[in-house]
Amino acid sequence: MSPARKRAARVAPAAGAPRPKRRRRRTRRIGITCYSHFGGSGVVATELGMALARRGYQVHFIAHRLPFRLREFSSQLYFHEATPAQYPVFDQAPSNLALTTKMVEVAENYDLDLVHVHYAMPFAASAYLARRLIYPRQLGVVTTLHGTDITVVGLEPAFFRVTKFSIESSDRVTAVSRFLKERAEESFGITRPIEVIYNFVDAKVFAPRKHSSLRLAPPQTKVVMHASNFRSVKNIPAVIHVFSEVRKRLKAKLVMVGDGPEKAGAEHLARELGVDRDVLFLGNQDCMEELLPLADIFLLPSSSESFGLVALEAMSAEVPVVASNIGGLPEVVEHGVTGFLHDPEHLAGFVASSLRLLTHERLRRTMGRRARRVARERFSVDEMVDRYIRVYDSLR
Incomplete structure (x- = not known):
């Protein structure tokens, strides 16, 4: 018998023998942090999370309040509220540190693969701290740039360096338009790759209504x-x-x-x-x-x-x-x-x-x-x- 046939004989199951079971692939677990109020970044983050859940991903929203577009129930969707502690010595409750702590808690308790933050400032900074706190356990960080985190807030002298550092410390960075990608590179001197992934819309949901009983104005208006x-x-x-x-x-x-x-x-x-x-x-x-x-x-x-x-x-x-x-x-x-x-x-x-x-x-x-x-x-x-x-x- 040739060497190749001997190797094949060693791995081939005997006739009638049960085939070994394939190892089941573990469900990927994604943390998502976003602003919860009426605005594009929170809408996109929430719609993304719901779409991922429909595809079988386990999605954990980690935020200060329930995202306003999170209006469907799924056994794959979780919400974890980050509530800052109140203490007389604090002029303002340290909400970003509370968010970091909640990220750590969820990452450890649910074995998250990564955290996807929507807005560089302050969420990417919280994700960086969370990753350092659970080291040597690995936690990926994806940051999506949405707009004023780059064009307004991040340019403030009080936030510039931490915004730049948080972006550069992320494992992957995306932006919602070419304009925003170029502005981030120009304003912050970012040289690492930034992938443009546009915002999206579900055309089945946002569609013309041929017959609607709703009226906002009289006929001919x-x-x-x-x-x-x-x-x-x-x-x-x-x-x-x-x-x-x-x-x-x-x-x-x-x-x-x-x-x-x-x-x-x-x-x-x-x-x-x-x-x-x-x-x-x-x-x-x-x-x-x-x-x-x-x-x-x-x-x-x-x-x-x-x-x-x-x-x-x-x-x-x-x-x-x-x-x-x-x-x-x-x-x-x-x-x-x-x-x-x-x-x-x-x-x-x-x-x-x-x-x-x-x-x-x-x-x-x-x-x-x-x-x-x-x-x-x-x-x-x-x-x-x-x-x-x-x-x-x-x-x-």
Whole structure:
């Protein structure tokens, strides 16, 4: 018998003998930390976690509050609240250290493979400390850059060095747009690879509603919509001013979704301009997939925007977007094809594009269909989740 056949004979089971059982592959266990409030980074992190759970991953959300989009139950989804201790000597409770401690606790008790933090500051710093605390046990850290952690907060002198260190100490780094990747490299001198993985949308959830009983305005009245966290970078006064000009020319309602520091000023400005009866301030809503299809156009004149997730969700719902030509928005909205883009200060351009869409129904519908096709083909949830999984697998 040849040497090769002898080796084969040694490993081949005898006829009729039971075959050895394959070792079952252990379910991967992922920790996810994000902001829980109304905003793009928390939405993406939560939707990613739910998508991973549907694929069989065990997902542990570690945060200060329950993420507002975490609204489905699964035996693969867990929530761990990081509650800071109150002590008289503290001017403010050390919430970031409480988060670090909770990360350590969950990593050890549930044998996490990695922690995926959405926002560099402060979550990547907490993840770094957690990894050091459980050393020599291994814990991977993936950091996704979302926007103001790079363009605003991280540039503050008080946070710059720790933000840079936290990014460079992560095992893998991703960014939600090419703009944000390049800004991180330029502002922080980051030389390590940063992979661009766009935000995504589930086109089955965010879809046009042919027959809906919901109404935001009387028949023949156009609906202009804006949704945000009402921070100064969202350019809220511009939304009110643009709508005021639109309202002079046709019947319309402005629907404002969200809450934040600029809301009171927006309500005052609407009264000052005499359009308050035609502006609906709905506050934070957890049903954007039902609201967006009711809009005729979506308005987003932000002065800073690293991606613009809500613009993508509007596009998926077949609603054309009139937005700023800054940051990552040109990577989402194609001017003249799926919407219109203007300088944030060019209010006349926003007014003209809004009126063009609202007075030419055929153009509006055509742009809406193109927008939905782009959302399905370029920003699908399945493709982006696959890419995140490949990032996780690269840490094995």
